[in-house]
Amino acid sequence: MRIDDLTVRYGAFTAVDGVTLEIPPGRIVGLVGESGSGKSSVARAVSGLVPHTGSVTGASRIQMIFQDPYASLDPRMRVGDSVGEALLHLPRRARAAEVTRLLGMVSLPPETAPSYPRELSGGQRQRVAIARALAADPDLLVADEITSALDVSVQGSILNLIRSLRDRTGLPILFISHNLAVVRYVCDEIAVMHRGRVVEHGHTVDLVSSPADPYTRTLLEAVPRLRR
Amino acid sequence: MLRTPAAIAGAALAALMVVLAVIGPPIWGDAAELVNAGAILQGSSAAHPLGTDNLGRDLLARVLVAGRYSLQLALAAALIGASAGIVLGALPSVLPARAGRLVTGAVNALVAFPGLLLAMFTAVVAGLGARGAVLGIGAAIAPGFARLTQTLAASVSGADYVAAARMLRVPRHRILARHVLPNIAEPLILNLTQALGGALLGLAGMSFLGLGVQPPDYDWGRLLFDGFGRIYIHPEVALGPAAAIALAGIGFNLLGDALARRAARTPVRTPRSRQERPAAAADAGETEPGAVLDVAGLTVTFPSGVTPVRGVSLSVRPGEIVGLVGESGSGKSLTAAAVGGLVPYPGTVSHERLRLCGEDVANLSRKQLGTSLAMVFQDPMASLNPALKIGGQLAEVAVVHQGATREDARRRAVDRLGHVHLPEPEKQAARHPHQLSGGMRQRAVIAMGLMGDPKLIIADEPTTALDVTVQRQILRLLREVVEESGAGALFISHDIAVVGELCDRVVVMYAGRVVEELPVDRLADGAAHPYTRALISSLPDMDTDRALPLASIPGRQPAPAEVGAGCAFAPRCPLATGRCATDRPALEAHGHDHRVACWEAS
Incomplete structure (x- = not known):
């Protein structure tokens, strides 16, 4: 999966300026x-939600998980129906079985299927959103700030889930976050964006231990740390 | 929900009108049709509180009986207007972009057109009578509904869950039916109640102008039209149907207002909380000296x-x-x-x-x-x-x-x-x-x-x-x-x-x-x-x-x-x-x- 010279403009404003990025399988x-x-904007362009120039090659079934699980699930649709919307080609019974399997993949019991989003906690909703994305059998998952609307105690389990999905399915994931500590924990590689451009891209350990770009250094220094 | 006097009055009036529509014709139907050559064109009396018409029929009974027909026509007009409006308003989200823009433009033009003119034009084209009037009022209501549907649908279409459905390649008509319409249904239904009040008044107006119900049928507007010629001699013959129209119109509008306000759930704001001050503290622990x-x-x-x-x-x-x-x-x-x-x-x-x-x-x-x-x-x-x-x-x-x-x-x-x-x-x-x-x-x-x-x-x-x-x-x-x-x-x-x-x-x-x-x-x-x-x-x-x-x-x-x-x-x-x-x-x-x-x- 490769993004080549991606540019997104909103009127006269250039939000993304010629971004090139490669996401290898299983990373x-x-x-x-x-x-x-x-x-x-990169996330939305890659997912086909905003017009852009440049090419996205190597992935055709791209799914995105949104920041706010309270807004990304239809409040008037049962959880099982939301997940099953990508599976309309399956007969009813097979669809129900597939929904159960997908909910299991995100560690939700099958009893979750008939409930409405308002009955679930933020973490559970985010799991449903992930299951819905997986239902479309994606070849790239785009996760846009998926834990920033969640509480710290729940964040950990969602991050663990993302890592285990990569380990179990080999699904490449583009993980977007403003939180460097979260990105460092979850990601194999990190690309740093500044003013619409990727200023640095490297393996997590290298980039965090020896940042080359001054902006990356500024970001790293600003991460709050517990005094030990 | 019925906390304000306006909401209570609205609900009571609307309920009264519905009851009247149900029981009116069976109870007073015969009296309303009873021709009495000896009592034509009378004013108010003990036997005929609202007087009689040119065939000596009791006008109070006719007003009470006409409630059903008036409400039926209003309901029909409101439903026609709402359905046409919702379809017009929803079309742009299903049609290809160019056709969608065309529909949006048409709706914008219709909204700019005076409702009364639209109603009268449609009524004249569709032919005099109840059918023409209902279609006319429906046509007058439709653009407003179309605009409301468009606005609501546009806000829901921007929601993340619709974006998610689009990424799942869910067909547009299914997105409309499963995601958009259910989430905008509430305000649309509320608006229907208000439209009902408006349609009632509009139809009465059409009948009053002679564009609506034709004899021997009658609704409140028709009764007002018939009585209006005598308003200087016997005002009560015109005021009776007029009062019925006004009460029904006000009732449905108030009810619609109250429902809409409840749905909006506007929080009550007061600037400062009341502070309860408990009596002498029992055991407040030691105070912290010098603490801010x-x-x-x-x-x-x-x-x-x-x-x-x-x-x-x-x-x-x-x-x-x-x-x-x-x-x-x-x-x-x-x-x-x-x-x-x-x-x-x-x-x-x-x-x-x-x-x-x-x-x-x-x-x-x-x-x-x-x-x-x-x-x-x-x-x-x-x-x-x-x-x-x-x-x-x-x-x-x-x-x-x-x-x-x-x-x-x-x-x-x-x-x-x-x-x-x-x-x-x-x-x-x-x-x-x-x-x-x-x-x-x-x-x-x-x-x-x-x-x-x-x-x-x-x-x-x-x-x-x-x-x-x-x-x-x-x-x-x-x-x-x-x-x-x-x-x-x-x-x-x-x-x-x-x-x-x-x-x-x-x-x-x-x-x-x-x-x-x-x-x-x-x-x-x-x-x-x-x-x-x-x-x-x-x-x-x-x-x-x-x-x-x-x-x-x-x-x-x-x-x-x-x-x-x-x-x-x-x-x-x-x-x-x-x-x-x-x-x-x-x-x-x-x-x-x-x-x-x-x-x-x-």
């Missing part, structure tokens, strides 16, 4: 940056 | 019996930053709001002790409170008036609270803006809030707090909406301000890492209670409460071992209404014993400057 590539850096 | 903030037994209750803050005690010393951490729903923000007297209605605050600089808050004037307490919120735009220039807003604080002259106040405002390291403070003071970046706005809000002589700064998630690099600058600024002014600060955050970096002492809240209070240097290794420890280990930082799964806390925090007798954390706690479920541990000393509420704390 999680993190995209970090501050608000306005263009990272969410 | 000294709180004991702070409780916030809502009328339904929900208690999001339960007996919180904490203190802030001069020059100290105390971090208040907890997850959403832990009551940390309400605790801060209660200290600042900002608990939203209908919440009530009670406390055993609430002192600012040794002075009971109850004895402080608003002016004293206004200058000795500074509050900084997550969204700086919420604290700044978008219509006013920064400098003027800051100066106002000094004018109102300190009686400074405009000139002095302005000079001080510029000085304070410089103090929070805004570049070119003179220039920033002349700008509007929207011209500043998020970080600069937050600096301006802090500068506003420094206009007075704050003894306590309450900062509620002041950096949550900011980028990490800006967050770092604001944290530094807060530290600098506290050290310079000697004020104390209460810093509320969900992020224990931020708290660990900035604060001197940390207070951890869970389900409305303080579960641990400890010096910041013990946070990383010396936390005693299992919840604090779990919070710390579940937060990835730059040193987290990437080979191991991240810790997380199973289950969820109980909602304020679900908190039971025992330790609220017990159901999620790895150390919980039987005792934890039934007996709540008190917050007790655990080494120097360290308190913890846990039976199993080690």
